[in-house]
Amino acid sequence: GAGVSQSPRYKVAKRGQDVALRCDPISGHVSLFWYQQALGQGPEFLTYFQNEAQLDKSGLPSDRFFAERPEGSVSTLKIQRTQQEDSAVYLCASSPQGRTEAFFGQGTRLTVV
């Protein structure tokens, strides 16, 4: 079946602009994660959903970052008033119930200019 799908693949935003990044997880996967990967670094945890409940948002860098998954499937990561330091690849991953393996999407590469 289809893997994790993210859109857009690339986004260029002017500093101060708001952006919304979309993630379509694998159908039926209960767990959904957002990670941020800066150039030359490993992915850093942002937030975790179990179905529609956001159980952990400890990794969100500031209150400009907001994530939702209202119906327990598609998720959106919103960044308000983007800053240059927000430039990174944003990776979404999903996992089925009871499994620890995370399946990643190809990511959205955000460049703030």
Added chain:
Amino acid sequence: RKEVEQDPGPFNVPEGATVAFNCTYSNSASQSFFWYRQDCRKEPKLLMSVYSSGNEDGRFTAQLNRASQYISLLIRDSKLSDSATYLCVVRANDYKLSFGAGTTVTVRA
């Protein structure tokens, strides 16, 4: 201090060579351990889980030393297609994965 530390490399090896590298983790309560592979501009993909007794998957061997809190990966008979960044990953609770910065391996013909 980062939760997972890795030697960034790069490790530049000829085809057929053996290459090994490891990572260390800081949380002694960590429950599960993995190696992920990430190709340039691609998403991370699970390479293998790492078990306490050590495990092999074809040419890949992973070891875990809980006492010293390090994990290793050995690649035998390297192929050109093994060129990638290898991410050491640790799970400390039911869901959160912590990634190292990755070790870059380049296999040359």
